[in-house]
Amino acid sequence: xxxxxxxxxxxxxxxxSASRDVLVQGGMVLEISxxxxxxxxxxxxxxxxxxxxxxxxxxxxxxxxxxxxHLREPGQEDKEDILSGSRAAVRGGFTTILAMAxxxxxxxxxxxxxxxxxxxxxxxxAHVLPIGTVTKGMQGTELVEMATMKEGGVAAxxxxxxxxxxxxxxxxxxxxxxxxxxxxxxHCEDKNxxxxxxxxxxxxxxxxxxxxxPASAESVIVARDLLLAEETGGKLHLAxxxxxxxxxxxxxxKERGVDVTAEVNPHHLIFCDEEVGITETYLKVNPPLGSxxxxxxxxxxLRDGTxxxxxxxxxxxxxxxxxxxxxxxxxxxxxxxxxxxxxxxHLVVPGxxxxxxxxxxxxxxxxxxxxxxxxxxxPGTPADMVLFDPDxxxxxxxxxxxxxxxxxxxxxxxxxxxxxMVWVEGRLVQRNRQVL
Amino acid sequence: MKWQRKDILGLxxxxxxxxxxxxxxxxxxxxxxxxxxKKLPTLKGKSVVNVFYEASTRTRTSFEMAAKVLGAxxxxxxxxxxxxxxxxxxxxxxxxxxxxxxxxxxxRHPSSGSAKFLADILDPGVINAGxxxxxxxxxxLLDIFTxxxxxxxxEGKNVVIVGDVLHSRVARSxxxxxxxxxxxxxxxxxxxxxxxxxxxxxxxxxxxxNSALPGADVVMALRLxxxxxxSGLFPSLREYSQLYGLTTDRLKKTGKQSIVLHPGPMxxxxxxxxxxxxxxxxxxxxxxxxxxxxxxxxxYLLIGGSGNVVA
Numbered sequence: 132x133x134x135x136x137x138x139x140x141x142x143x144x145x146x147x148s149a150s151r152d153v154l155v156q157g158g159m160v161l162e163i164s165x166x167x168x169x170x171x172x173x174x175x176x177x178x179x180x181x182x183x184x185x186x187x188x189x190x191x192x193x194x195x196x197x198x199x200x201h202l203r204e205p206g207q208e209d210k211e212d213i214l215s216g217s218r219a220a221v222r223g224g225f226t227t228i229l230a231m232a233x234x235x236x237x238x239x240x241x242x243x244x245x246x247x248x249x250x251x252x253x254x255x256x257a258h259v260l261p262i263g264t265v266t267k268g269m270q271g272t273e274l275v276e277m278a279t280m281k282e283g284g285v286a287a288x289x290x291x292x293x294x295x296x297x298x299x300x301x302x303x304x305x306x307x308x309x310x311x312x313x314x315x316x317x318h319c320e321d322k323n324x325x326x327x328x329x330x331x332x333x334x335x336x337x338x339x340x341x342x343x344x345p346a347s348a349e350s351v352i353v354a355r356d357l358l359l360a361e362e363t364g365g366k367l368h369l370a371x372x373x374x375x376x377x378x379x380x381x382x383x384x385k386e387r388g389v390d391v392t393a394e395v396n397p398h399h400l401i402f403c404d405e406e407v408g409i410t411e412t413y414l415k416v417n418p419p420l421g422s423x424x425x426x427x428x429x430x431x432x433l434r435d436g437t438x439x440x441x442x443x444x445x446x447x448x449x450x451x452x453x454x455x456x457x458x459x460x461x462x463x464x465x466x467x468x469x470x471x472x473x474x475x476x477h478l479v480v481p482g483x484x485x486x487x488x489x490x491x492x493x494x495x496x497x498x499x500x501x502x503x504x505x506x507x508x509x510p511g512t513p514a515d516m517v518l519f520d521p522d523x524x525x526x527x528x529x530x531x532x533x534x535x536x537x538x539x540x541x542x543x544x545x546x547x548x549x550x551x552m553v554w555v556e557g558r559l560v561q562r563n564r565q566v567l
Numbered sequence: 568m569k570w571q572r573k574d575i576l577g578l579x580x581x582x583x584x585x586x587x588x589x590x591x592x593x594x595x596x597x598x599x600x601x602x603x604x605k606k607l608p609t610l611k612g613k614s615v616v617n618v619f620y621e622a623s624t625r626t627r628t629s630f631e632m633a634a635k636v637l638g639a640x641x642x643x644x645x646x647x648x649x650x651x652x653x654x655x656x657x658x659x660x661x662x663x664x665x666x667x668x669x670x671x672x673x674x675r676h677p678s679s680g681s682a683k684f685l686a687d688i689l690d691p692g693v694i695n696a697g698x699x700x701x702x703x704x705x706x707x708l709l710d711i712f713t714x715x716x717x718x719x720x721x722e723g724k725n726v727v728i729v730g731d732v733l734h735s736r737v738a739r740s741x742x743x744x745x746x747x748x749x750x751x752x753x754x755x756x757x758x759x760x761x762x763x764x765x766x767x768x769x770x771x772x773x774x775x776x777n778s779a780l781p782g783a784d785v786v787m788a789l790r791l792x793x794x795x796x797x798s799g800l801f802p803s804l805r806e807y808s809q810l811y812g813l814t815t816d817r818l819k820k821t822g823k824q825s826i827v828l829h830p831g832p833m834x835x836x837x838x839x840x841x842x843x844x845x846x847x848x849x850x851x852x853x854x855x856x857x858x859x860x861x862x863x864x865x866x867y868l869l870i871g872g873s874g875n876v877v878a
Binding site: 332333334335336337338339340341342343409410451454455456457458459 | 678
């Protein structure tokens with residue numbers, strides 16, 4: 132049994148943000164109350180060993196749920212695999228991660244869905260839930276067997292990494308997915324507008340002579356997909372929103388009652404295009420980092436709920452791939468181990484976003500929208516849980532990262548505020564920054 | 568002045584003092600180049616390696632000549648563009664060159680930022696001979712040298728650069744360099760090739776060549792990559808040349824005996840008419856000669872050591 136004393140509990144599912152004692156027993160949250168005496172706890176333990184954690188100055192919250200990760204297995208295990216990715220997840224405070232389908236081969240059949248799920252269970256760290264493709268081979272033409280894949284445990288459908296350019300196929304996907312009740316996640320990117328672009332089109336791209344991706348490459352597809360969701364009544368989730376125009380389109384669509392949610396990535400909340408140097412491929416990401424104004428719109432969107440959740444878009448790559456001239460390096464930032472800390476340091480500490488909103492957007496909201504276990508510390512729920520120390524600081528070093536990837540803008544930089552204990556279903560999987 | 572640069576990557580980050588020092592050194596180099604027997608022992612025993620990921624006979628030959636006049640040994644590595652991604656990475660190529668004990672590397676590469684990428688890895692110096700659409704500093708320096716040679720001090724002078732500015736490393740380097748010398752630069756091109764974000768260069772921009780020409784001391788036509796038409800960036804060569812081609816009639820609009828530059832190779836009848844290209848105002852061949860002098864100056868400054876025997 133675990134007894135966390137005098138810890139600040141943030142649990143948006145119970146609208147709780149206060150100092151409490153927390154008891155965990157048998158893999159479940161047993162009780163959260165203002166104060167407990169030793170005798171009361173002993174009585175509840177019924178002879179079981181009690182580990183007492185002094186929670187003063189620390190936070191406890193539901194394990195984070197990341198609805199957007201790339202674990203690269205099967206096929207690209209040099210970048211990451213399900214074991215290394217799920218270890219990185221718990222080191223970063225995530226107890227549930229959704230694995231994107233653009234592996235090699237892509238996850239477009241029940242057998243592959245089962246494979247990813249089984250590999251996650253074998254790894255035994257974070258819950259790993261497979262996302263399946265929307266279309267066969269991610270070719271954007273024929274729908275996958277959605278109902279069959281649901282039986283295999285698919286969590287959602289997405290051709291992430293590649294947009295479905297054919298609007299009719301997208302419309303049919305939103306219709307057909309109603310059979311499953313699962314979401315269609317859209318990677319909003321118009322292929323022709325994005326072209327061979329390397330970063331957001333703007334003065335920074337013009338100065339460096341790097342091909343630009345206009346903001347409209349995202350927002351025209353956001354507009355299209357919102358209209359299709361509205362027309363079909365389908366369930367839509369928009370991945371990695373990065374532009375002011377997209378935020379505004381989503382806000383208006385929600386006012387009209389469209390069944391849509393949206394996520395934002397930590398790097399889009401923290402960086403902008405003018406910070407990208409001509410050799411800094413660790414900031415090369417898709418969608419590309421936007422303008423300062425975009426960053427403000429995203430923060431505002433997250434605050435007011437237009438953007439429902441935060442997701443990392445953890446995109447691991449090898450060092451060899453990133454050690455190339457900008458245009459030749461792949462897009463993506465590996466972020467499972469740094470994302471929470473980065474958001475904490477850059478947005479929570481300066482008061483831009485409240486800690487309660489961050490936890491809601493990164494646990495409760497994704498659990499609700501995707502229909503997942505977790506996202507709550509209500510008594511009787513499985514103890515997927517994080518103890519977070521806002522004073523713990525750490526240099527992000529190659530030697531300590533457990534992900535296979537090193538493509539993070541925080542490499543060799545210090546971040547402050549880290550998960551120091553993480554439980555998955557009451558089982559301790561990370562302690563003092565070490566994955567157990 | 569004390570020369571401290573290891574590399575020549577671009578003019579955006581170069582000080583006015585460095586630019587002036589290069590131009591001054593190039594003047595001496597040009598005198599040497601014009602001698603009947605042009606060979607110096609200055610860089611004997613030094614090796615200069617040309618690494619060209621894009622075909623460019625002109626620029627590569629210019630660098631080779633420059634190095635040879637100064638007595639350096641030169642070698643060339645030409646790498647087909649298609650093997651950039653599939654073949655050995657630039658990182659590994661760089662390590663190989665370093666292991667061969669090269670003293671100076673000249674890089675031409677289709678990716679913006681590749682020169683800085685290489686310079687960050689290598690101990691020997693790097694001269695950027697054109698990186699993607701980013702910078703082409705030796706071209707801009709030879710352009711500036713040619714302008715000064717023809718019309719003297721450039722401060723307050725008017726330079727019009729017309730063409731595909733968006734994709735032009737020549738335009739970027741010239742815009743940075745000329746501004747530092749107090750030149751009024753105007754960029755001209757259709758909106759698709761001169762989009763609004765090019766304002767970042769900090770110079771005047773217009774889509775109307777005729778209105779930009781009056782008062783121009785220098786008109787520089789950029790080479791139009793003909794494949795841009797296929798990408799829809801302009802509708803036809805005919806319309807492009809009608810709007811932006813440099814013709815004798817149009818050149819009269821400057822109201823001056825303006826000089827005409829072109830980085831070459833020219834598309835005659837597209838961005839420049841035959842009569843302008845072959846006319847007295849065009850200094851295109853002078854640019855080529857001055858290119859060798861500028862490159863001699865840079866190679867000398869980077870690996871000539873402290874024995875200041877020529878300047």
